[in-house]
Amino acid sequence: MRETERTMLSIQGLHAKVAEKEILHGLDLEVRAGELHAIMGPNGSGKSTLAGVLAGRDTYRVTAGRVTLDGEDLLALTPEKRAAKGVFLAFQYPVEIPGVANMYFLRTALNSLRKARGEEPLDAIDFLGLAHEKMKLVKMDPSFANRGVNEGFSGGEKKRNEIVQMAVLEPRLAILDEIDSGLDIDALRVVADGVNALRSPTRAMIVVTHYQRLLDYIRPDHVHVMVNGRIVTSGGPELALELEKKGYGWIEKEPPARVAAEARL
Amino acid sequence: MTAAEQSFAGQLERAAGVEWRPAGEPAFVCAIRAAGREAFLRAKLPTLKNEDWKYTSLAGLSAVVFEPAPRARVTTAELPPAPRLVFVNGRLDPDASDLAGLGAGVRMGSLAVALRDRPAAVEPFLGMLAGASEAFAALNAGLFEDGALVELADGAQPSPTLHLVFLSAAATPVATHPRNLIVAGKGSRATIVEHYRGEGSYLVNAVTELALSEGAQVEHDRVQEDAPQAFHVGLLQIRQGAASRLTGQSIALGAQLARVEARALLAAEEATCDLNGLYVGGGRQVLDHFVHVDHASPRCTSREVFKGILDGASRGVFAGRVRVREGAQKTDAGQVSSTLLLSEDATVDTKPQLEILADDVKCSHGGAVGQLREDQLFYLRSRGLSAALARALLTWAFASEMVQRVGPEELRARVRRAVTARLPDGELLREVA
Numbered sequence: 001m002r003e004t005e006r007t008m009l010s011i012q013g014l015h016a017k018v019a020e021k022e023i024l025h026g027l028d029l030e031v032r033a034g035e036l037h038a039i040m041g042p043n044g045s046g047k048s049t050l051a052g053v054l055a056g057r058d059t060y061r062v063t064a065g066r067v068t069l070d071g072e073d074l075l076a077l078t079p080e081k082r083a084a085k086g087v088f089l090a091f092q093y094p095v096e097i098p099g100v101a102n103m104y105f106l107r108t109a110l111n112s113l114r115k116a117r118g119e120e121p122l123d124a125i126d127f128l129g130l131a132h133e134k135m136k137l138v139k140m141d142p143s144f145a146n147r148g149v150n151e152g153f154s155g156g157e158k159k160r161n162e163i164v165q166m167a168v169l170e171p172r173l174a175i176l177d178e179i180d181s182g183l184d185i186d187a188l189r190v191v192a193d194g195v196n197a198l199r200s201p202t203r204a205m206i207v208v209t210h211y212q213r214l215l216d217y218i219r220p221d222h223v224h225v226m227v228n229g230r231i232v233t234s235g236g237p238e239l240a241l242e243l244e245k246k247g248y249g250w251i252e253k254e255p256p257a258r259v260a261a262e263a264r265l
Numbered sequence: 266m267t268a269a270e271q272s273f274a275g276q277l278e279r280a281a282g283v284e285w286r287p288a289g290e291p292a293f294v295c296a297i298r299a300a301g302r303e304a305f306l307r308a309k310l311p312t313l314k315n316e317d318w319k320y321t322s323l324a325g326l327s328a329v330v331f332e333p334a335p336r337a338r339v340t341t342a343e344l345p346p347a348p349r350l351v352f353v354n355g356r357l358d359p360d361a362s363d364l365a366g367l368g369a370g371v372r373m374g375s376l377a378v379a380l381r382d383r384p385a386a387v388e389p390f391l392g393m394l395a396g397a398s399e400a401f402a403a404l405n406a407g408l409f410e411d412g413a414l415v416e417l418a419d420g421a422q423p424s425p426t427l428h429l430v431f432l433s434a435a436a437t438p439v440a441t442h443p444r445n446l447i448v449a450g451k452g453s454r455a456t457i458v459e460h461y462r463g464e465g466s467y468l469v470n471a472v473t474e475l476a477l478s479e480g481a482q483v484e485h486d487r488v489q490e491d492a493p494q495a496f497h498v499g500l501l502q503i504r505q506g507a508a509s510r511l512t513g514q515s516i517a518l519g520a521q522l523a524r525v526e527a528r529a530l531l532a533a534e535e536a537t538c539d540l541n542g543l544y545v546g547g548g549r550q551v552l553d554h555f556v557h558v559d560h561a562s563p564r565c566t567s568r569e570v571f572k573g574i575l576d577g578a579s580r581g582v583f584a585g586r587v588r589v590r591e592g593a594q595k596t597d598a599g600q601v602s603s604t605l606l607l608s609e610d611a612t613v614d615t616k617p618q619l620e621i622l623a624d625d626v627k628c629s630h631g632g633a634v635g636q637l638r639e640d641q642l643f644y645l646r647s648r649g650l651s652a653a654l655a656r657a658l659l660t661w662a663f664a665s666e667m668v669q670r671v672g673p674e675e676l677r678a679r680v681r682r683a684v685t686a687r688l689p690d691g692e693l694l695r696e697v698a
Contacts, residue, residue, distance in 0.1 A: 055643075055647050056646075057643050057647075059639070078652070080646045080651050080652070080655075082647075083646070089647050095641050097662060099664075100661075105658075108654070169649070
């Protein structure tokens with residue numbers, strides 16, 4: 001079987017709670033290497049919860065279901081072990097960490113991943129070369145290298161910084177949680193170009209978004225609509241356009257059959 | 266009387282006889298000693314009933330019988346660069362000291378020698394600043410043997426950092442009482458470091474008096490890395506002239522109990538005083554800072570920024586008292602105290618006190634006590650950092666702001682190593698920038 005045909009991520013019947021409230025009510029999704037899946041849905045549908053559960057955030061509690069990455073139980077792993085397996089979450093709200101220099105943090109992250117994979121650490125000089133090259137990808141000003149992680153960054157700068165991290169860490173599965181939120185059209189284009197440059201036959205991406213707009217720049221292979229903690233319909237890029245026209249109310253009232261998803265199984 | 270009080274009282278009585286002391290101390294020193302002896306015998310060691318000591322119990326210290334410290338020589342090769350004065354068990358070690366590169370307009374040497382050879386230079390300052398009313402300062406006045414005298418002539422601006430090192434070494438409990446005097450002339454500028462280290466069981470009870478003339482600018486870094494069994498008590502008494510500027514850093518890392526007091530008198534207009542501190546505690550350590558800024562003149566500025574990191578069952582105390590006297594208009598005073606608690610059993614008490622007798626002033630205080638933030642930990646772990654490394658890095662990030670305030674680069678590097686070495690899993694931070 002070719003790499004691109006094998007299932008990388010498999011989610012089956014996933015239920016998850018935040019505090020005592022169940023947010024995910026039996027979610028199924030299959031993602032293969034090389035694919036880009038868009039998950040759309042109204043506010044409160046559970047999109048960000050899904051992203052957080054996949055990355056291992058412990059404020060979410062999985063109550064039922066199964067998630068595997070390359071056949072391995074993902075839910076049994078700590079966040080750092082998931083990262084070592086190649087999972088990367090681009091945060092909707094990247095966290096500010098004053099006192100930790102941006103590039104020091106990123107080199108520490110890269111070398112932690114390399115260590116977990118039995119590779120030699122990258123020294124400071126080699127790393128800086130790599131980081132500067134990746135910063136160009138999203139036109140990030142070099143002065144951001146030595147500032148505190150996301151400290152005082154604008155919304156757009158924070159999102160660019162997430163893409164730089166993704167470019168340096170080279171994940172197998174990238175989950176981009178509302179990477180478009182808070183961006184003006186120019187910043188959106190820069191971030192989208194960065195994401196597109198990182199698409200590869202061996203890498204899968206899940207793009208979580210509220211708006212179709214992002215998908216004008218990042219063309220998905222599959223579009224899923226999430227309502228109330230489940231995927232209620234799936235299709236190709238045309239599904240996103242239909243949503244844009246009709247709004248989420250259309251799905252919530254009369255969910256269409258899951259044609260695309262069924263056909264794949 | 267407690268065991269410690271009895272041992273000190275005995276030493277004070279014997280010192281009154283002066284048989285063991287170099288004969289012929291100047292009359293003003295005899296008066297300082299007599300006042301100290303009387304004040305200590307009257308007040309004795311403070312207890313929790315004393316408002317200024319309500320969070321720090323001296324029960325452990327009180328149970329110890331302290332002997333006068335024996336003579337000792339430096340055994341460690343690890344000394345800061347010259348110019349430096351090295352004191353071992355409270356006495357100058359001339360072989361370990363090195364005044365190379367001191368520069369013009371600066372004198373640095375033994376206070377005891379100056380008291381013998383040219384007492385007139387010392388008399389206007391010694392004891393004028395540090396009153397003998399408080400028990401430890403009184404004890405120091407009664408029992409000090411030596412310490413550093415640093416004199417900056419008007420306009421002197423030595424480029425090298427001036428290092429004062431205080432080493433203690435004892436097999437059985439001893440007490441030393443270093444006495445330092447720093448006199449900065451008009452428009453002088455210097456960076457002065459006091460470094461405390463040691464081995465064994467001891468009390469170091471240091472007093473530093475610091476007089477800044479008009480326009481003088483002094484950075485004073487105080488790094489306390491005493492032995493785990495040691496008790497450390499320090500008083501920094503400051504008097505500032507017009508438009509002078511003092512920047513003080515207190516880095517408190519060692520000792521089972523450490524109390525540092527800084528008392529600044531802003532005696533003339535437009536003086537600026539920044540007093541900062543970082544304390545890192547673990548085990549059952551008690552690390553206490555008491556800062557008292559007295560705004561006695563108009564248009565002076567004071568800032569205090571203190572940060573604590575407490576693990577295990579350690580305790581931290583920060584009391585910041587600001588007094589704005591009548592007529593001290595346009596005073597600008599601010600203090601912030603933040604504490605990071607790394608364990609359930611660690612505690613901190615903070616006590617801001619403002620006493621304001623002028624009406625046109627700006628005074629603020631703030632601070633927070635918290636734990637490491639879950640969202641920051643998750644962010645780091647999601648990028649591949651282990652939980653231990655993520656915690657260590659965030660803890661370091663909290664401290665680093667204070668370490669950055671240490672001016673001399675070589676000292677900053679040393680403080681950085683010393684701080685990271687005391688953080689849980691700090692060895693993971695070897696490469697921290």
